Amino acid sequence: MRKKILIIEDDSDMLELLKIVFRDSGFDVIFSKTQIDTDYIQVIHPDLILLDVRLKGSSRSGFDICKDLKANPQMESVPVILCSGEYNLPEIAQECHADMYIQKPYDVISLMLQVNKYLS
Numbered sequence: 478m479r480k481k482i483l484i485i486e487d488d489s490d491m492l493e494l495l496k497i498v499f500r501d502s503g504f505d506v507i508f509s510k511t512q513i514d515t516d517y518i519q520v521i522h523p524d525l526i527l528l529d530v531r532l533k534g535s536s537r538s539g540f541d542i543c544k545d546l547k548a549n550p551q552m553e554s555v556p557v558i559l560c561s562g563e564y565n566l567p568e569i570a571q572e573c574h575a576d577m578y579i580q581k582p583y584d585v586i587s588l589m590l591q592v593n594k595y596l597s
Contacts, residue, residue: 480596481505483523487533498585511535515545525595530561540573547574556595
């Protein structure tokens with residue numbers, strides 16, 4: 478069974494790149510340019526979530542979404558990787574209990590290695 482990755486990223490170019498890279502690597506990819514309700518995330522039950530911290534046009538940030546997911550007993554074990562250019566990303570990731578963070582701009586190969594680490 479193919480692993481399912483949810484990507485929540487407001488940058489269209491980055492979202493398209495990630496979608497291509499992960500699909501070509503054999504993953505099922507679900508993506509969104511804006512926030513997704515945590516109840517819906519629970520329904521699709523991804524194996525891993527890549528989450529941008531700032532989501533333009535959304536009422537909630539990636540921080541809020543991550544915090545809600547990690548507080549939900551049914552979703553807390555799903556790895557969340559925060560992806561952002563925020564200067565204080567390590568603190569943000571720690572506060573919302575993200576499993577890891579990767580600073581933008583990042584190397585897609587490095588991201589892929591981290592994703593494979595969490596999904597193996």
